[in-house]
Amino acid sequence: MIEPSVSLYGQGLQRVTDHLGALLQKSHSLYAMLIDRKGFVLAHRESLWAPRPPSLDSIATLVAGNFATTAALARMLGETKFTELVHQGEKTGLYLEEVDDRTLLLVVFDQSTPIGRVKLFVKKAVADVGNVLRESPADKSETDAFDFGDDFTKSADALLDDLFKE
Amino acid sequence: MIEPSVSLYGQGLQRVTDHLGALLQKSHSLYAMLIDRKGFVLAHRESLWAPRPPSLDSIATLVAGNFATTAALARMLGETKFTELVHQGEKTGLYLEEVDDRTLLLVVFDQSTPIGRVKLFVKKAVADVGNVLRESPADKSETDAFDFGDDFTKSADALLDDLFKE
Numbered sequence: 001m002i003e004p005s006v007s008l009y010g011q012g013l014q015r016v017t018d019h020l021g022a023l024l025q026k027s028h029s030l031y032a033m034l035i036d037r038k039g040f041v042l043a044h045r046e047s048l049w050a051p052r053p054p055s056l057d058s059i060a061t062l063v064a065g066n067f068a069t070t071a072a073l074a075r076m077l078g079e080t081k082f083t084e085l086v087h088q089g090e091k092t093g094l095y096l097e098e099v100d101d102r103t104l105l106l107v108v109f110d111q112s113t114p115i116g117r118v119k120l121f122v123k124k125a126v127a128d129v130g131n132v133l134r135e136s137p138a139d140k141s142e143t144d145a146f147d148f149g150d151d152f153t154k155s156a157d158a159l160l161d162d163l164f165k166e
Numbered sequence: 167m168i169e170p171s172v173s174l175y176g177q178g179l180q181r182v183t184d185h186l187g188a189l190l191q192k193s194h195s196l197y198a199m200l201i202d203r204k205g206f207v208l209a210h211r212e213s214l215w216a217p218r219p220p221s222l223d224s225i226a227t228l229v230a231g232n233f234a235t236t237a238a239l240a241r242m243l244g245e246t247k248f249t250e251l252v253h254q255g256e257k258t259g260l261y262l263e264e265v266d267d268r269t270l271l272l273v274v275f276d277q278s279t280p281i282g283r284v285k286l287f288v289k290k291a292v293a294d295v296g297n298v299l300r301e302s303p304a305d306k307s308e309t310d311a312f313d314f315g316d317d318f319t320k321s322a323d324a325l326l327d328d329l330f331k332e
Contacts, residue, residue: 054242062239066232070253073228076220077274079255086252087236089245108243 004040005102012136013043019128020045027121029109030092031056034129036103039064063096063106086115097122099130170206171268178302179209185294186211193287195275196258197222200295202269205230229262229272252281263288265296 008016020032020043030050034043039061046053067085074081085096095107095118105126109118174182186198186209196216200209205227212219233251240247251262261273261284271292275284 054244059239059242062235062242066235066239069228069232069235073225073232073253073260074255074258076225076228077255077258077260078220079258082253082255082260084252084254086250086254087239087248088250088252089240089243089248092240092243092245094239094243094248 002038004042005036005038006042006133006136008034008042008133008136012132015132016043016129017045019125019132023107023121023125027107027109027118028113029107029118031106031108032125033060033106034099034103035060035064035106037064037068042103059108060106063094064104067096067104084119088115093118095119095122097126099126100133103129103133105129168204170208171202171204172208172299172302174200174208174299174302178298181298182209182295183211185291185298189273189287189291193273193275193284194279195273195284197274198291199226199272200265200269201226201230201272203230203234208269225274226272229260230270233262233270250285254281259284261285261288263292265292266299269295269299271295 016034020034023029023032024045024047028047030047031053032045033041033056035041039057041056041060044056067082070082070085081098083098085094087094091111093109093115095109095115097105099105105122107118107122109115182200186200189195189198190211190213195213197212197219198210199207199222201207207222207226210222233248236248236251247264249264251260253260257277259275259281261275261281263271265271271288273284273288275281
């Protein structure tokens with residue numbers, strides 16, 4: 001099973017959610033999300049005045065996929081990757097910035113706020129959220145899932161020994 | 167075979183290329199391209215001071231594909247589509263704006279010019295290029311390939327009549 005590449009819970013989650021709330025208020029945006037590159041929503045906030053939010057999980061999945069496909073384009077232009085993405089529609093805009101190697105900060109805003117304002121406060125939020133993530137204990141790494149630990153190995157060995165004992 | 171959805175040649179092509187040249191000069195960008203949504207390069211210009219350009223065909227294909235995939239995201243946010251896209255790397259940026267239903271204008275710029283300047287002159291170029299496209303004669307439509315015309319139908323009928331005539 002695919003799991004989020006960062007586990008955010010308890011105090012860490014609360015602090016990130018608070019930063020997202022402050023970002024929404026200052027930038028006058030609709031929705032803010034911290035997602036990982038696999039498309040999992042790690043934390044999210046909606047403005048009180050925002051309309052009923054669309055499926056945040058689906059948005060996160062599409063955005064993460066889209067971000068991954070732009071990597072090929074970046075390499076063609078001599079960049080290792082793009083660190084900021086803006087999608088602007090008639091009324092709604094979407095702004096994405098990289099927090100660290102595993103996570104992205106995503107903001108949805110409407111025409112009531114200029115993109116410059118959104119960018120400014122996202123940059124601040126990226127720094128704040130980045131600090132929380134660095135301080136958070138024990139991030140799940142890809143290999144953790146396959147590391148069963150010494151205890152498991154020993155008890156499995158003992159079980160096998162038992163099975164094949166005469 | 168997949169063909170470009172717009173055929174641009176002769177004077178029309180020259181005028182579009184001139185507009186792209188003016189855009190590059192005014193916005194101090196590296197490369198400018200008019201592409202269609204299938205990923206074909208219809209017209210392009212490079213700045214004299216720009217480094218050797220990457221494969222423009224490949225960039226056009228990736229950008230068109232990327233633009234298409236953002237449509238699902240746009241619909242989720244209640245937009246019919248996104249009309250502007252910005253990809254920003256450390257040194258290089260890519261700005262994309264819709265010209266009409268079939269074409270996109272793509273500009274690659276570096277840190278020597280601010281994105282605001284690029285956007286401003288792209289909007290002017292989009293209007294200018296849009297005018298040329300509207301005035302251009304006989305765009306190829308998807309269905310043209312299957313429309314054999316009255317003459318063909320008549321002569322085919324005559325041929326079939328001949329075949330089955332005793």
